[in-house]
Amino acid sequence: MYILIFFLAHWFLSLFFQTFYLHRYASHKMFTTSKFTERTFHLMTFIFQGSSFLNPRAYAIMHREHHAYSDTAKDPHSPYFFTDVFQMMWNTVQSFRLYEKRLKEPDAEFKGNYPEWHLVDYYGSTMISRIIFGCLYITFYIVFATHWWMFLLLPIHFMMGPIHGAIVNWCGHKYGYANFDNNDKSKNTTPFDFLMLGELFQNNHHKRPNNANFAARWFEFDPVFPVMKLMHWVRIIKLRPATLNS
Template identity: 75%
Template sequence: MYILIFFLAHWFLSLFFQTFYLHRYASHRMFSTHKINERIFHFLTFICQGSSFLNPRAYALMHREHHAYSDTEKDPHSPHFFRDVFQMMYYTSKSYGEHVRRLKQPEHRFNGYCPEWTLLDRWGSTYASRLMFIAFYTWFYITFATAWWMFLLLPIHFLMGPIHGAIVNWCGHKYGYSNFDNGDKSKNSTPFDFLMLGELFQNNHHRHPNKANFGAKWFEVDPVYPVMKFMHWVRIIRLRKPVVA
């Protein structure tokens, strides 16, 4: 029971901060917030992603490239140019790494505000930081696992962030249906979207990239949007009005 709770907590908390902070805030600026709140969200993203912490600046720049070049040869992670999901993940990691190390000069149009916390971003990307989290996950499993097969979940903990990204980018551009003709291959992968907290409404999102609610039809429920509405209501964040093309 402890292992299942720990796994689900890590899965959904890591995913929440990936979609809420890295995607909807860092990449698209769907809301504004006080600098103190930004630092809190930044730190919680580091804690919840743990060994697979993704640098917000690098994530945002790569994601903006993805929208600009969706499903073309310049897309950093379109599934239609790779043999399998592992090859896509490898190429994506290379592109991400170039942004982390600032080896790649982003196009001027992608250079809008990206949240940065120099010390935390550097520490979170070190082997030491990642190994500390891996050691903690392993200790937890050694302490609480009641069957050998539970240890098969450990690699998912180690690579939680990239795994979430791979699921969204592979499935969200290959499987499902389309509400809009966006000129790309983006799809909505309902009903599995709930497990990805709205991220698999890719077709809707590519149509309205600045809209905080990824759902478009009545049955398309984005579970993160009500959380954002509540945070807006209590003035933790301030939702921006989406620019509709």
């Protein structure tokens, strides 16, 4: 029971901060907040992503490139230019590291207006940080696992962030239905979008990239949007006015 709770908590907390902070804030600036609150979200992203912490600057740059070049040869992770999801993941990791380590500069249109915290971004991306988090996960499993098969979940903990990204980028552009013609192959992968906290409403999102509500039709539900509206009402964040009545 403890292992299941830990796995689900890690899955959804890591995913929440990926979609809420890295995607909707760092990449799209769907809301504003104070510098203190931004730093709090930044630190929580590092803690909950743990061994698979994704640098917000690198994430934002690549995501903006993805929108600009969706499903073309310049898209950094379109499934239509790779034979399988593993090749797509590897190419994404290689491109991500170039921006993470500042070995490559983005085009001007993709640069700036993303959160940076050099101390956390640097140490969160080091191998020692990833190993420490990995050891913590392993220790928890040693203490609480009751069956050998539970240890098979550990690789998912180690690679949680990239796994979430691979599911969204592969499934969200190959499987499902489209509400809008976006001149790309983006899809809405219902009902699995709920397990991905709305991230699999890719077709809706590519149509309205700056709308905080990824759902568009009556039967679609983005579970992160009500959380964002609550944060807005209690003045933790300030949503863009266009998203409040969505």
